Amino acid sequence: MRLKSLIVMFALCFATVAHVQADDDTLTIAYNVNLPSWDPTVGLSAVNPTIQSIYKSVFDQYVDQNPDLSFKPGLLTGWGWNEDRTKIWLEVRDDAYWHDGSKVTPQDVVWSLERAGHPDTGNPIMFVWSKVANFSIDGNRITGDVVSFEPTLFKWMAFLTAYVLPQNYYEEVGAEGFEAAPVGSGPYMVDQFERNSFVRLKRFDRYWGPQPEFETVIFKFVTDASSRVAEIESGSSDITIEIPYEEYDRLRAKEGLVGRSTPVSDIGMIFINDIEVMEDANVRKALAHAIDKNAIVEHLLRGYGVPIDTLQAPQYSAFDSSISVAHDPEKAKMLLGESGYSIDNPVRFKIQTTRGFKPKDYEMIQAIVGMWRKVGAEAEIEVYEIAKHFELRALDTLAPAAFYNWGNAIGDPSTSTGFAMFGPSPHSTWDTDDLDAMIGPLWGEPDEAKRIAGYQAVDRYIAENAYVIPLLQFVQPIVHRDGIEVTPHVANFVLPQSVTKTN
């Protein structure tokens, strides 16, 4: 009898519906990547754009960003240069607290900046942070000397590794202690972290900004896309991202689920290497004119993409809508003809691409190769892993053409056109003196309007010479349950502090 009762009890426990609906105050996000480390300022993970949403929930940045990429105060309420741009000033907010209850001080900000700029710390963006030094504090105002002028310094303060950490706590517990129990000043505190599984956050009541609506936030690390679809469909999670567009369309048509798609700061492009047939301008231009980007977006990506002709997305500060590369197959044929190529005698080269790294990457290249074939270009597709792409790009040994996606959450032209196209950059593939001569002076250009105009001129020059083939701006599909409102962010963040309840 006792055994029977036990079995019945056990069976009842199992029969309980698995996806107990989250209580009103818990928000569960099926997230697409694991969180490797809690220190947002050092190591490989610090420059991984996909985990910044979690970092931004727990830590504050010097400067923050609105969903449209415009800048707003973070832990700094003000910032700027002196007149001759030999000094910077930063105004630290007075109402911020660390999660351990202590006050955020200007000294914490100085310590974070100095630590970021020190070569031994391992901050990947050290090359920016080391450009200011010799800080002094007067009340809440920090002044620092400019070692080397960096026009985008304050934009970088809202970008990768630009997080303020608590000096006293960090020095007390050390790097390992910080990993085990991270302390930030952001809207949420770390409550429990189960590596490779989930992180549970609790609302920080002394947060200086607006109080988030959800008391508890759970980021579940669900790295498999089909599992993320199942999470949202089964009701186990309230929000999910990075799912196939076909699934996005299916899910948003279901009752109780809502879909939000937003163009984000991530663009698909074809790197052109200045080798072999790509040294022929006619070939490059013909390849650019042969691609029907609208057709790719409409038919392959189900409309989820924005065709682009420069490395600037419409939300970026140097976007210039007057620069365009028309889809013109006849012109492409003519250009190839001028170089002695035709459909019967096609120009031959290799194009490399990932498969599944970005939505429809391989399929896009297949379609493009088909378009090229119609004008007299025969491209052989080589599929490789993203790690191989990085290796080849660092060695400047990519194939004549190679697909890649380029993220740029601060929307500055230096972090797209600059790093992607400037010869000495380890990330560039096209390395020629003409282009370097145009980009080089812009790195230190103090006049912002002149700098932006300079990059627009560079983008026009690149488009005219087809030194790179920009394809499209990616769209981030977000699916969430009914009853909440998610604010999409062009920088591709899903911030729980921006999620609100609608009923």
Place this chain on the structure above:
Amino acid sequence: MASRFLLRRLLLILPTLFGVSIIVFVLLRVVPGDPIAMMIPPGASQADIDNLRQLYGLDKSILDQYLIWCSAVMGGDFGISISLRQDVVHLILSRLPATLELALSAMALAVVLGIALAIVGTYWQNRWPEAVVDGISGFNQAIPDFLWGLIFILVLGVLWPILPISGRIDPRTGIEFTTQFYLVESILRGEFAILIDLVRHMLLPMVALALPLTAVITRTLKASLFETMTQDYILLSEIKGFSRWRILIVEALRNALIPTVALSGVQFNFLLGGTVLIERIFSYPGIGNMAIGAVIDRDLPLIQGLIITFAIIFIFTNLLIDLSYRLLNPRVANE
């Protein structure tokens, strides 16, 4: 005799691991994908890249790298993970229990189900229950574990959502475990609500892993039982008037189990390999899931540590199989 056998097998472990380490070390360095190339920040100069390479010891020859790594490993230091920036041994030890609990549970389930089905199939030989058992086995074997995983997610996670489809424990559970063996610890602490939650989370990946192995065990044991049931001593038992159940379970099963044990051990290694995909699909935080991330990030120290860990598990599993084989079959022990 048994101690000599054990000693010989234990002595073989070191050269085996040595061989595995060389193959792994060299292979990882010749396959495409440079971990440093993935870490290069936007404004890095060649000097910065060289510094990074030096920091991780990747500027040295493969032989030098191997010798440095080997000497560190001898002292129990597998290095620091490039992507996770933590001690590799600590990372593996923190995730290994999850995988072991999952794999051993799946193995136990497969053995119980496999033996039960084989007995049923043998008892009702040439009748409909045997056909049912054969059908179930064929079905289980035809579908790989990861596909079972996806089917379970769809059916039991989405269409009829009665079981959780991701993770190891409900994230809302506020319990702090002392060890990483959650299942064992929850039993020892008498936390039965937590135990049920853990089992519910484990059930789908466990069954997905167990079903193909169940089929293998069923088929092997059933064939073995058929053969054993034709032996003279079984005939003698029948003449003595023992019931068919008693003959099957008491007289035939022990002898018939010998080939099944050997096969199950080998299959356990495959099952462990299967955890890599299954853990990924179910977001289960074990070393399989970690291995995929390490490969994507080209995290050489972590990949090396994980492969050596898998190798150690395989070696000890094989040792256990051989020992149990000798236990079940005295003829082998006396040879």
